[in-house]
Amino acid sequence: MKSVVNAFAQFQLALSFALTAVNVEAKFVWLFASFAIASWVVSTIFFFVFRTLDKCESELNAIGQGERRGFQYENAEDITGVRKV
Incomplete structure (x- = not known):
């Protein structure tokens, strides 16, 4: 995120x-x-690049909640990061 902010600052300076x-x-x-x-040009480009994120916002906010089986080779870990045995 720091590099994105730095890139915007450099663009503004240029x-x-x-x-x-x-x-x-x-x-x-x-x-x-x-x-x-x-x-206006930059905001229009930003809108068209990221408009799909608005549609799946509820799915992205629900990451880590509820029951899920995980991926095939994923180790089972709870929210605190301690492995279950």
């Missing part, structure tokens, strides 16, 4: 370096419009 040339008072509209457009 974007701000690219838009430094328009950081004068006469071009503030272009500066903020470009940030708005870039944010």
